[in-house]
Amino acid sequence: MLAAAKVRPETSKLVAETLVCAELWGHQSHGLLRLPWYLERIATGATDRTAEKEIVIDGGAIAVLDGHNGIGQDIAHTAMSEAIRRSKAHGVGVVSVRRSGHFGTAMYFTRMAAEAGCIGIITTNASPAMAPWGGREKKIGNNPWSIGAPTRKGPMVMDIANTVVARGKIFNAIKKGENIPDDWAIDSSGAPTVNPEEALKGLIQPLAAHKGYVISVMMDVLSGVLSGSAFMANVVGPYMPKGQSGVGHLVIALNVNAFRPYEDFLDDMDVMVDQIKSTPLAVGFDEIFYPGELETRNAERHQIDGVSLPTETVEQLNKYADGLGARRLT
């Protein structure tokens, strides 16, 4: 479908891979569900499929990358590749990204870093989803951030948004016709709601109250303000078919081997994983997972058993496939 929408072949392949990875990891809210939104923005030109990424500052350990409103996955992939490359020369590589777009799942890029022997950090801003603490108007995105590190068992990786839940899970609840827990959001009148449609019209709460608020503001400073991109209420989200996104990112790669011998680091990561896994279980738990372990295990299972897509997602994708003259899913 992306190729049929005249997205460059290598970018089509990358976007497809990131969406399928999200499905494999069990993050369906960041999976194929999102493709129609991307296609809409490409169709209107809000996302420019012909954009040429440009390194506007090339400062050795650091760089500033202007995405020129292109496809977020492509821009973030270039940014992380550049950060890794620079970290191999300087110990650290930092790429500040302006005028990018929604890049999908942050974990895809920090896993890249981990696989290259680096600790990877990525932050992004996002369209307004929350109020500043004490306010009642959307001003701040959920501004996801991810940190990934290598272990001998695969990447250890966290990937969180600063809302109490990711926005995609509310879309998923709508798709599945389910209610949401009453502490996820307030409606436009300020009352707690279990209705996901009302939640989308209202406000999602920050995680851990004021703590999620201050984290999200600082992630916007790192992502939007440092890069000279849009920030706060001026970021346009992937759900809007029109309007340049203005999303910014910060990408950091730390080359582990520049700080200490890589095998020593991996030995200690083994010890850390063992300490986590061997902790006595709390009531109601069968196993303790290190960050990212569940995703790795889901991917192993899904690669054998396949991934189940909700009927609505399949129907929606086929509608777009028909419109573009691309192959249907079923």
Next chain:
Amino acid sequence: MLAAAKVRPETSKLVAETLVCAELWGHQSHGLLRLPWYLERIATGATDRTAEKEIVIDGGAIAVLDGHNGIGQDIAHTAMSEAIRRSKAHGVGVVSVRRSGHFGTAMYFTRMAAEAGCIGIITTNASPAMAPWGGREKKIGNNPWSIGAPTRKGPMVMDIANTVVARGKIFNAIKKGENIPDDWAIDSSGAPTVNPEEALKGLIQPLAAHKGYVISVMMDVLSGVLSGSAFMANVVGPYMPKGQSGVGHLVIALNVNAFRPYEDFLDDMDVMVDQIKSTPLAVGFDEIFYPGELETRNAERHQIDGVSLPTETVEQLNKYADGLGARRLT
């Protein structure tokens, strides 16, 4: 008292300043209350007041600093100074710190960066305070982290620990005979509890459930594992009079002017602050604060009105002053 305990004059002055700053900012839990703990560890030699910090890797944009079990504030101050200095040459400066000690309030060091025109990031690990998600044994510290950025109105700064609540709030609930929310703590079997007495026998939960768990683990990877310091259950806290701390930190400074013109950045930070402050208020709020604003305002007020110390803290400090032959507070 620090000078009487034979701590070097410049280090005594720095530790005193960080403790008084915490009082001025309204963070009394990180203020003078902590001095007796530091003095105990210095007296036993667990904290080595004669330690010579050593840059063991000097890699241009990055460095590894070995604190040789010295005084945490002194080591973190050197690390942030080095990170800032390196960022002025390379755009970014990263200092990984091993064998440090409790450094007090993280915000002190990120404010240093902001005042030098940098975005500062500091992470630390800490003695075990939480179980991995799904476990019931202390394995992970609350691992505080802070990000600070310059604005024309003073630093914008966040500084949080990854537990949902401070232990003192559970003591307060016992005093008042109140239940606690069910996401604050687990009892000794690992089941969530609303009974504060049971909570004290059990464990404090991470903030935002599994999210705080994964954040805290990754902060330990950055702080303890990358630096080759202690990590997880092997970190010794400041409340223990004996045992080398083994605390590690990661310190990052991003020189704003290397990414975009500094005045443009400050212009955008003004816009960000205005967007936050002008948000319509939610019921029950009088004002919205940007991250760090409350501390700046508290400090302005306290510098005029003075700081009130609890009687218990004064008595405790005077006991140590007498023991060291130092001047009493009152």
